[in-house]
Amino acid sequence: MEKDSRIYVAGHTGMVGSALVRKLKQEGFKNLIFRTSSELDLTEQQAVKNFFEEERPDYVFLAAAKVGGIMANNTYRGQFLYENLMIQNNVIHQSYVYGVKKLLFLASSCIYPKMAPQPIKEEYLLTGKLEPTNEPYAIAKIAGLKMCENYNRQYGRDFISVMPTNLYGPNDNYDPETAHVLPALLGKFHEAKEQNKPSVEVWGTGAPKREFLHVDDLAEACLHLMQTYSGNVSVNIGTGEDISIKDLADLIKKTTSYSGEISWDTTKPDGTPRKLLDVALIHSLGWKHSISLKEGIRTVYGERFL
Numbered sequence: 034m035e036k037d038s039r040i041y042v043a044g045h046t047g048m049v050g051s052a053l054v055r056k057l058k059q060e061g062f063k064n065l066i067f068r069t070s071s072e073l074d075l076t077e078q079q080a081v082k083n084f085f086e087e088e089r090p091d092y093v094f095l096a097a098a099k100v101g102g103i104m105a106n107n108t109y110r111g112q113f114l115y116e117n118l119m120i121q122n123n124v125i126h127q128s129y130v131y132g133v134k135k136l137l138f139l140a141s142s143c144i145y146p147k148m149a150p151q152p153i154k155e156e157y158l159l160t161g162k163l164e165p166t167n168e169p170y171a172i173a174k175i176a177g178l179k180m181c182e183n184y185n186r187q188y189g190r191d192f193i194s195v196m197p198t199n200l201y202g203p204n205d206n207y208d209p210e211t212a213h214v215l216p217a218l219l220g221k222f223h224e225a226k227e228q229n230k231p232s233v234e235v236w237g238t239g240a241p242k243r244e245f246l247h248v249d250d251l252a253e254a255c256l257h258l259m260q261t262y263s264g265n266v267s268v269n270i271g272t273g274e275d276i277s278i279k280d281l282a283d284l285i286k287k288t289t290s291y292s293g294e295i296s297w298d299t300t301k302p303d304g305t306p307r308k309l310l311d312v313a314l315i316h317s318l319g320w321k322h323s324i325s326l327k328e329g330i331r332t333v334y335g336e337r338f339l
């Protein structure tokens with residue numbers, strides 16, 4: 034990628050897309066192309082074709098998608114399947130038609146089989162049943178990464194895909210109804226501190242372990258792969274380190290300076306005991322995360338709440 038290459042970031046208003054834009058700008062890329070979803074609905078085939086005809090991007094980061102937590106995934110099952118398939122079919126196919134030099138597609142680690150051995154290696158994709166609550170989303174994402182792979186095989190393209198772990202950072206979703214665990218806990222502990230609540234209730238036993246990556250690290254990894262990697266393996270991007278929800282809650286309690294108690298609602302489900310990516314491949318490709326969880330949470334808390 035040259036500094037004046039025409040780079041289209043699809044989904045630039047989202048958490049991942051906005052981090053990619055920050056990183057690309059920071060690295061001196063000047064010719065960035067964006068459209069909001071109201072300017073360009075990526076589910077509309079003809080509109081996407083017209084956009085590629087007009088803008089002729091050299092490189093594409095595909096970070097536009099319909100995303101959400103368990104509730105949204107499970108409730109809007111048809112929409113998750115349809116919209117994601119349409120967005121990625123349109124963007125990947127027109128990237129092929131209009132000769133895009135390279136494309137990076139954002140898949141997600143939640144599309145690995147529900148019972149995959151830990152840590153999860155890239156080769157475990159499609160080796161077992163999916164988590165039923167997000168099956169439509171996972172099926173769409175699997176179709177997307179297979180489309181990249183098979184456009185490479187049939188048409189000799191250079192389309193790559195990545196499997197990020199759980200992300201957090203600026204522009205995350207803090208809606209208490211739909212937020213992921215880390216932003217949800219930050220919001221809860223901050224509110225409890227502000228309102229002098231004696232305790233904060235957290236779902237489950239605190240035993241499950243999860244991995245978290247700052248979205249700025251993800252953006253750096255994506256840029257690194259865009260510049261150095263070509264291939265059909267969808268590359269895991271994570272820290273390779275996990276933390277129990279109990280330790281996460283303690284860390285967030287400390288970060289927010291909340292002095293009350295934590296109570297565990299053990300009537301609520303724990304979910305999968307452990308979800309950790311094997312990051313040997315991306316380490317061998319020359320990238321490792323640099324933002325520790327403690328530092329990342331401290332910065333995000335300051336940016337969002339103070």
Ligand SMILES: NC(=O)c1ccc[n+]([C@@H]2O[C@H](COP(=O)([O-])OP(=O)(O)OC[C@H]3O[C@@H](n4cnc5c(N)ncnc54)[C@H](OP(=O)(O)O)[C@@H]3O)[C@@H](O)[C@H]2O)c1
Pocket residue numbers: 043044045046047048049050069070071073074075076095096097098099100116120139140141142196197198199200201204
């Ligand atoms: N967040 C995570 O923890 C995580 C983890 C692993 C992988 N990922 C992957 O990273 C990608 C981005 O996720 P995110 O967390 O950044 O999501 P996000 O914050 O919800 O952003 C989604 C982006 O997609 C755009 N978009 C949605 N529907 C569109 C449409 N029909 N036409 C045009 N644009 C549309 C949105 O634009 P508007 O705002 O204008 O609607 C927004 O810019 C997804 O593919 C996701 O699977 C995320």
